[in-house]
Amino acid sequence: MGKIIGVVNQKGGAGKSSITNALSHEFARRGYRVLVVDYDPQGTQTMLFGFNKLSQFIDTEHDITNIFNNEDINPINVKENLYLIPANQSLREEAESGRMGKELVLSNFLRGGFGKKGIAEEFDLIFIDSPADSGALTVGTIAASDYILIPTRLTFVDSTGLVGTLQTIIQAVITFRLELSILGFIPVAYKSRLKEHNDVLSSLKQTIPQILEKHSFIKKASDELFLEPIRDRIAWAEAAAKRVSIREYIEKEKRAQKDIIFSIENLTDEITRRVLLPAEINV
Ligand SMILES: Nc1ncnc2c1ncn2[C@@H]1O[C@H](COP(=O)(O)OP(=O)(O)OP(=O)(O)O)[C@@H](O)[C@H]1O
Numbered sequence: 001m002g003k004i005i006g007v008v009n010q011k012g013g014a015g016k017s018s019i020t021n022a023l024s025h026e027f028a029r030r031g032y033r034v035l036v037v038d039y040d041p042q043g044t045q046t047m048l049f050g051f052n053k054l055s056q057f058i059d060t061e062h063d064i065t066n067i068f069n070n071e072d073i074n075p076i077n078v079k080e081n082l083y084l085i086p087a088n089q090s091l092r093e094e095a096e097s098g099r100m101g102k103e104l105v106l107s108n109f110l111r112g113g114f115g116k117k118g119i120a121e122e123f124d125l126i127f128i129d130s131p132a133d134s135g136a137l138t139v140g141t142i143a144a145s146d147y148i149l150i151p152t153r154l155t156f157v158d159s160t161g162l163v164g165t166l167q168t169i170i171q172a173v174i175t176f177r178l179e180l181s182i183l184g185f186i187p188v189a190y191k192s193r194l195k196e197h198n199d200v201l202s203s204l205k206q207t208i209p210q211i212l213e214k215h216s217f218i219k220k221a222s223d224e225l226f227l228e229p230i231r232d233r234i235a236w237a238e239a240a241a242k243r244v245s246i247r248e249y250i251e252k253e254k255r256a257q258k259d260i261i262f263s264i265e266n267l268t269d270e271i272t273r274r275v276l277l278p279a280e281i282n283v
């Protein structure tokens, strides 16, 4: 079964969708079969893949809310090795419904059980892009994941949101008896010369391990909790506006900014090591 990575931060604009998009393209490029689940009713990820009209998926074989009725979904093959389950606005209604066990619906769909095969069987890697809240879809993302990846910006406000996110993860692990591991924290839109960013980063590097130490039942994929920061670059928003992957955008239009590609490659290498995927997949 493929490894399931939930990308989570209950603060808005943390970089969840950007990082998910960049990593999914990069892993697919390397030959892994990758599924991206857009579990955010805002549908940013779906739009990043070029689908602007979310309502087109309602009541189709691609409708994410099918899983709440125990029905199947046919992921969209967006390019070689890369598949998307798009979001639509109905996801919010499902999240707010009184349905029993709504936080476990995605996990059951991906992992299967009770005579049903989970869709994770068909992929090497599954990314879940989650919304900016601590509701049923975020908890559902956590409950479905083998690994949690946490992008964060480095302002003071973002750092308090991060502690809240960690508390949500801890609470979900306890409530649902989860076996997940923290894959790592990624500082996003980092400005190396900005004092606030450096101060917040060093303070997070102290407080986060302390919180996790108090909850030693939460596994870590590595003792080095913080991954290499992704620098603040306008190319991310520009690529998003053009609905192309960051690599494609830089290769075509911003060749001077190859360092962004290197940072994604390094992040992909490190995640490969942490998630224990084979170094190469023979395709
Ligand atoms: N490294 C970066 N440098 C500068 N801007 C960035 C960087 N990464 C992402 N951005 C921009 O920051 C904004 C928010 O990013 P993104 O949508 O990925 O965050 P998010 O956590 O998914 O937000 P939401 O909580 O709304 O889902 C976007 O405009 C994106 O293009």
Ligand SMILES: [Mg+2]
Pocket (backbone or CB within 6 Å): 016, 017, 018, 040, 044, 045, 129, 130
């Ligand atoms: Mg997002």
